[in-house]
Amino acid sequence: MPVLSGNERKYVLDCLDSNWISSIGSYISKFEDQFAKYLGVKHAISTNNGTTALHVALLALGVKPGDEVIIPTVTYIATANAVSYCGAIPVLVDVDPVQLNISVTDLWAAITDRTVGIIPVHLYGHPACMPEILEMARAKGIWVLEDAAEAHGAEVAGTKVGTLADCSIFSFFGNKIITTGEGGMVTTNDDSLASKIRLLKGQGMDPNRRYWFPEIGYNYRMTNIQAAIGLAQLEKLDEALEYRQELARWYNEGLKDVPEIVLPTSLDGYKHAYWMYTIYLKNGDEVTRDALMQNLANKGIETRPVFYPMHAMPPYKQSGKFPNADYWAYRGINLPTHQALSKDEVQYICSAVSSLV
Numbered sequence: 001m002p003v004l005s006g007n008e009r010k011y012v013l014d015c016l017d018s019n020w021i022s023s024i025g026s027y028i029s030k031f032e033d034q035f036a037k038y039l040g041v042k043h044a045i046s047t048n049n050g051t052t053a054l055h056v057a058l059l060a061l062g063v064k065p066g067d068e069v070i071i072p073t074v075t076y077i078a079t080a081n082a083v084s085y086c087g088a089i090p091v092l093v094d095v096d097p098v099q100l101n102i103s104v105t106d107l108w109a110a111i112t113d114r115t116v117g118i119i120p121v122h123l124y125g126h127p128a129c130m131p132e133i134l135e136m137a138r139a140k141g142i143w144v145l146e147d148a149a150e151a152h153g154a155e156v157a158g159t160k161v162g163t164l165a166d167c168s169i170f171s172f173f174g175n176k177i178i179t180t181g182e183g184g185m186v187t188t189n190d191d192s193l194a195s196k197i198r199l200l201k202g203q204g205m206d207p208n209r210r211y212w213f214p215e216i217g218y219n220y221r222m223t224n225i226q227a228a229i230g231l232a233q234l235e236k237l238d239e240a241l242e243y244r245q246e247l248a249r250w251y252n253e254g255l256k257d258v259p260e261i262v263l264p265t266s267l268d269g270y271k272h273a274y275w276m277y278t279i280y281l282k283n284g285d286e287v288t289r290d291a292l293m294q295n296l297a298n299k300g301i302e303t304r305p306v307f308y309p310m311h312a313m314p315p316y317k318q319s320g321k322f323p324n325a326d327y328w329a330y331r332g333i334n335l336p337t338h339q340a341l342s343k344d345e346v347q348y349i350c351s352a353v354s355s356l357v
C-alpha cells in the first residue's frame, strides 16, 4: 500500500497547473538527479517501468540473440522476460536457502563460453552476494546488471545497491518501496552506457539532431507526473526504510519463539531494505503453506506466497537442478510489510501466526 503523505499532491498539481504532463518537464531531471545523488551514482535514467528499464539496460550492454544471461530462478518474471525480449537465453541458477538470492557456487558452474552477463536480484530487499558475484564476473570478463527493483536503499558494506555493478535497475510499481504508479530507473557510472540507454528509451533519436534516428529505439519514457510523484517519494525514502526496519524488529520479537518457522535474517555487512518480511515453514509443503495463508486470510490478514521459481513456469520449464528453490520457495510467506501497519497490528499478526502454525 503506497503512502502518499508528502509532497506528491503538491508536485502533481504543479504539473497540471503548468501543463507539463507528458515526458518533458522539470520533475524528470529533478527526480533523476536526486535519485542519482541519493545512491551515489553518476547517472540515473528514468523509464516507464522496471521491465523496460531491464530491457534497455540489456540492449545497451550489447545483449544479442543466442547470448546466455544468468539469472536466479527465484525472481519476479520480468527478469527472465527482459532477457527473452533480446532473443537471449535466461540461464536459471538455484538460490541460497532462506535469503533465496542467487547461489554463488551454482552461479560459477553455470558460466559457459556463451555467457555474456549476470543479473543478480536483491530478492525482497536483501542484497545478493555482490562481492563474490563481481569477482567472478571480473575473472570471466562478463558484465553484472543489478536487478534492484525490490531494494531501494539496501546496502552492501555501507554502499547502496544500484551503484555496485556495471548497471542497475529499479522499479517504482505501486507496491514497491517507493512508487511512481508505474515507473523504472536505470543507474550506472558508465558514461557511454548512460548515453546509449537515453538514446534507446527515446525512440533512438540522436540527442543532437531532432527527428534523426540512427537506430531502432523504443518509447520507454517516464512522464513528468510520474517523476513528480517519484521525487516526493524519494524525499521520504529514508523515513520509509527506517519504518521497515522497525517493522522487522517487531516481527522478529513477536515470532522469535515460534519453532515451526524460519525468520528472515540479514547477512553481516548487508542492509536489508525489507520490501517484504518473509517467513518460511520448516516442515510441511505448498499445501500446508497455502492452508496457513488461508487461515490468516480468515483472520483478516493478507499475505503473499513467495514467487514460484522461473523453472516452474511454462515458458522456462526445466527440472532437476534447483533443490533449494524447489524446497524453500514453496514454504515461504510474505507477511504484510507496509508503512501503514502499526505495532499492534504486527502483534496481532504474530499471535495469529503462532497459534495457527
Ligand SMILES: *Cc1c(COP(=O)(O)O)cnc(C)c1O
Pocket: 049, 050, 051, 052, 075, 076, 078, 079, 121, 147, 149, 150, 170, 171, 172, 173, 182, 183, 184
Ligand atoms: C517489480 C520487479 C520488476 C519489474 O518492475 P515493473 O516496474 O513491474 O515492470 C523487475 N524485477 C523484479 C525483481 C521486480 O520485483
